[in-house]
Amino acid sequence: MNKHIIAAILCMGIALGMYGLNFHTYQISDDVNDWGQFGGYVGGILTPILTFLSYIMLVKSLSLQNETNAALREESNLNVKNEKIRSFEVHFFNLIDAQRDTFEHFKLEFDKDKFVSSVSAVRELEDRIEYMRDNNSNDIALTEFIKQVDSHEKIYNTQRVFYVITRMISLKLSDENGFTREDRMVQLTTLVNFTELSILRIVLISMQFLSYKSSKLLRDNDEMLDVLKDLKLPLDQY
Numbered sequence: 001m002n003k004h005i006i007a008a009i010l011c012m013g014i015a016l017g018m019y020g021l022n023f024h025t026y027q028i029s030d031d032v033n034d035w036g037q038f039g040g041y042v043g044g045i046l047t048p049i050l051t052f053l054s055y056i057m058l059v060k061s062l063s064l065q066n067e068t069n070a071a072l073r074e075e076s077n078l079n080v081k082n083e084k085i086r087s088f089e090v091h092f093f094n095l096i097d098a099q100r101d102t103f104e105h106f107k108l109e110f111d112k113d114k115f116v117s118s119v120s121a122v123r124e125l126e127d128r129i130e131y132m133r134d135n136n137s138n139d140i141a142l143t144e145f146i147k148q149v150d151s152h153e154k155i156y157n158t159q160r161v162f163y164v165i166t167r168m169i170s171l172k173l174s175d176e177n178g179f180t181r182e183d184r185m186v187q188l189t190t191l192v193n194f195t196e197l198s199i200l201r202i203v204l205i206s207m208q209f210l211s212y213k214s215s216k217l218l219r220d221n222d223e224m225l226d227v228l229k230d231l232k233l234p235l236d237q238y
Contacts, residue, residue, distance in 0.1 A: 104118065159203045
């Protein structure tokens with residue numbers, strides 16, 4: 001039985017008990033007026049008590065309603081967040097595929113009209129950079145060499161796709177959209193893990209030597225830099 005009903009019954013019992021305690025020596029009357037006075041007595045005692053109980057029940061009801069509304073709002077916010085995540089993941093993996101497709105056309109021209117493609121081109125570029133470093137070439141000379149072999153701007157295209165994905169992560173998973181730094185770090189880590197190592201090496205070379213706006217913005221992305229550090233992919237390693 002509801003505790004409030006029990007409390008009301010107890011109050012009625014107390015009122016009747018008090019009446020009996022005070023007037024138990026009297027005989028039961030047949031006079032209507034006496035019964036009216038009895039009703040007024042019981043009502044006078046019970047009315048404020050029951051009114052007080054009603055206020056308690058009302059306050060409790062409002063409190064429960066507020067808790068229910070808060071739970072509904074939280075559930076609604078969670079549903080909205082989950083929908084945002086689903087939408088984000090669709091774009092995210094589409095861009096991962098686009099990045100992979102773009103790299104299939106990657107090529108560098110180390111000798112006139114002689115191109116090296118894909119992974120082989122990245123390895124050759126790293127070997128040339130290492131050779132030039134061993135011969136005391138500075139960053140300016142290396143930058144000019146990289147621009148020279150990248151006559152078709154394949155390095156720019158490759159690192160730009162990578163930057164676009166990091167930018168999407170920052171925008172769609174922003175604090176204003178209900179996400180946290182940890183959410184973004186998870187997705188940035190996923191991005192690095194899903195990106196081919198050759199592409200990552202091109203991105204790192206671009207960040208170190210080239211002055212593209214996207215390269216500079218990648219260097220200014222503290223969350224991206226933290227992920228690279230955690231995954232043992234240091235900047236300026238060439």
